[in-house]
Amino acid sequence: MRARSWLFTPGDRPDRFGKAAVAGADVAVLDLEDAVAPADKIRARTAVAGALGEVKGYVRVNGVDTPWHDEDLCAVAGRPGLLGVMLPKTETPDMVDGIGVPVVALVESAAGVENAALIAARPNVVRLAFGSVDFALDVGATDDDFLYARSRLVVVSRAQGIGAPVDGVTTALDDSDRTSRDARRGRALGFAGKMCLHPRQVGPVNDAFSPTEGELAWARRVVAAAADGGAVRVDGQMIDKPRLEAARRLLKSGSRQDA
Structure with missing residues (x-):
């Protein structure tokens, strides 16, 4: 629930x-x-x-259509620090079958987006993640907005009752403002986190997916004003049941990140 930043480290660089x-x-x-x-x-x-064992995390294994996939799974299975695997280029639900650990399914193609609901319905899939760079290549796009694809992953994740999806990387490694903008856009669309390629991207991503002090203050005012139930007015806005629930979720999210 708290997983905002997902930082990749090359598997052949144990020093990192x-x-x-x-x-x-x-x-x-x-x-x-x-x-x-x-x-x-x-x-x-x-x-x-x-x-x-010394390190805890997910392992992004090689895809099912590569000669390394099966041996990757065998090598990491049962290791004490393994939280799960990230499966690249997930296009059909059968690709995750037989993986006996939690799976973050990387959706990186038109076929993956089309089958996202079926993939998310598999019992070992805990989250979807959007491979935006490979998706752009697959569909021949030069714009990286992909509003339909991103929104579809958010909707099917919620419909299937799994965690909110993880957004794709920002390739501009030295542009923290771009990383922050991309992360805030992802949060606004309903993503819960973002993949990072460099440690310097972690801070902006964590900040973007955490409630601000202003948001928390608003949430406290809403919860206090609505203590007696029914619609109320806060900061000139009508607050009904959905907005009250949004305020409660903000406060719960803030308490998790302080823990």
């Missing part, structure tokens, strides 16, 4: 495995897929499997 916690990331993602060259896959797998 502990940096997610130092950077303040909510989730470490040890990457065996895109960040690792084919010649280094076996070495990376061995390093990640050996580190799970």
Whole structure:
């Protein structure tokens, strides 16, 4: 529920495995897929499997259509620090079948977006994540807004009762303002977190997905004013049951992040 920032670390760089916690990331993602060259896959797998215990996190395994997928799963299965796996290029629900740990399904294609509800319905899928860069390549887009795709992942996640989805990366590594804008847009659409490529992106992402002091103050005023039930007026706005519930969720979210 608190997972706002998901920081990727290359699986062949064990010297960096502990940096997610130092950077303040909510989730470490040890990457065996895109960040690792084919010649280094076996070495990376061995390093990640050996580190799970001292390090806790998700592992992004290689896709089901690659020669490394099955051995990736076997290597990390049962490791004490494994929280789950991130499965790239998830396009159909059968791709997650047989994975005996929690799965974050990366939706990175038109087929994945089309089948998102079926994927989210699988019992081992705990979240969807939007692979926006690969999605752009798949559909031939140059704009990265993808409002329909993002909104669909939010809607099906809620409909299937799983956690809110995780938004895609911001590739501008040195532009913290861009990272912050992208993260705030994702939050406004209903995403609960965002994937990060560099430790310097963690702070802006955590801030964007955390309620501000102004939001918390508004929520406290709403809850206090609505203590007797019924619609009330707060700051010139009508507050009914849905907005009261939104205020309560903000306060609950703030208390989790303070914990």
